[in-house]
Amino acid sequence: METRELTYFAAVAEELHFGRAAERLGIAQPPLSRAIQKLERRLGVTLFDRSGRRIALTPAGEVLAREAAKVLDAVAAATVRTQRAGRAEPRLVVVLKAGGDGGLLPEILAAYRAHPDAVEVELVLCAVTERARMLRDGTADVAFLHSPYEDLTGFDSEPLRVEGSVAILPPGHRLAERSFVRLADLADDPAPCWPGEHPDISDPATLMQLVALGRLIAVAPESVADHLRRDLVAVPVLDGTPTTVVLAWPEGTRSRALAAFVHTATTVAARHPAAAVTGSQKAWSAAFGTAHTGNTVSQDR
Template sequence: MELRHLRYFVTVADEKNFTRAAERLNIAQPPLSRQIQQLEEELGVVLIEKGSRPLRLTEAGKFFHAHAQELLDKAADLKAMTQRVGKIDRKFAIGFVASTLYGLLPEIVRRFRERYQTLDISFHELATIEQIQALKEGRIDVGFGRLKIEDPAVRRVVLREEPLIVALPAGHRLSKTEGPIRLSDVTQEALLVYPKQPRPSFADQVLAIFRERMLFPQKVIEVRELQIAIGLVGAGQGVAIVPKSLQGMVRTDVVYKTLDDPGAVSPIIFSVRQMDRTPELVNMLEVIYEIYDELGISHVKHVL
């Protein structure tokens, strides 16, 4: 059994049609059918129900499909990782969500670059879900995101849980209250969430926090990106739930207030390819934990 057999079977299963699968694989249909038949003979089980329209997998076929896809993902992961490790001119691509630029990411990269000056470092603003695909395709080496997206080809390290705060227009009634404010108070306001696309995103994370507490904002406005959300808050068009690090975004028309809810947090997640153990990744994690320790930030130590 070879990788091509797995690829042929997974494509047939995904397309639910031999003709479409053959076109996608750029081969003739008869050879494809023979390859699947040979695979069944080698395994000694029937993978595809005979005569089913549309094509249906047997229980054995469903089991084999899931694990075949996982093996193909790992093979692609291994290929991308090996190609990067084998390059003489070492490049290191970092994917990030915009909100991490207001936290410690700039200092992390500055210190990392200072210590490893031979690396050619590039940056790519990508939503968390886009980072997962970019990692699998070898376009980036590490991603800094906020969503816990499960993918067998990607390894995730939750660096810390960052508290969420509320961004309010200057002069807003809630900005004048003493101490933290409650999430229930925010439901009476127009809630600006971002990004609008792609989904799932930080917007879904924020809305889930309300749902988990049986709270439902009266009005939700989806906007394209963080900067637009903050700009609209400053213009008095609503309020936004944002990571605490955004307090560094100083504006005279926006006030930030803490929430009276310790469970309202957003994780900062370090994502890499599952099999990747290159020195650059280990070194970057060491820099991250070093900075966290210096600042007294609570974190869970994790070694790749």
């Protein structure tokens, strides 16, 4: 199959209308229809059901729609990466959400500058949903992501830090003075809990404003507490889902600068003070009368 054929097919699959797809592609409708028919003959399957008033994808067409999107994204990403690799001054584009580095980035950058394979680092702060997309489309080289909340398909990755959870609350909230809470406490609250409710909110500023107004309770990794607004508080959630901060990059990437960054990040993470007792772990100990050390915390979580 040719890329042009997949582009034509993807347009029809998205529009489910040959006329609109042709207009979107900037071509006449008859050549588009012929191209789709040629593709169907070559594959030996019917891609569109044309029997009704509106066309629809067949099961085979649904499969090709998914696969075509991956191929076209890969072609676009290859173009962007090739153009970036040809620049006179190479740089490493690192993408993350605000506070999404688990507190590791300043030390990583300082150590990376001393590495013989280091290049200039460009930091890009973006919304939660943008990070993986920027990796896939070639705009970024490496990203700080969070497992299990994000799809790591198509990426190589290294875990850097495991964090507990905190509930972000306004100071006047009935739970704000508690040493710790459990998910059941949050479920009983009149305010809905994010990300269970309103998972489409991806802008941190919007999320924090809704929390400050008492419209939401946000459950987030504990490192978020280091970047909170003064009108919000963080309370450890004992049974919250642990979050792993991972460094991710496209599978099969060959880059000495990227390899140096990943090696530096894992080295920093291994010696970072995050291994010490954190707020949520202290709360766990207070709740159950158990002393935790850095060597046992990850198992207890």
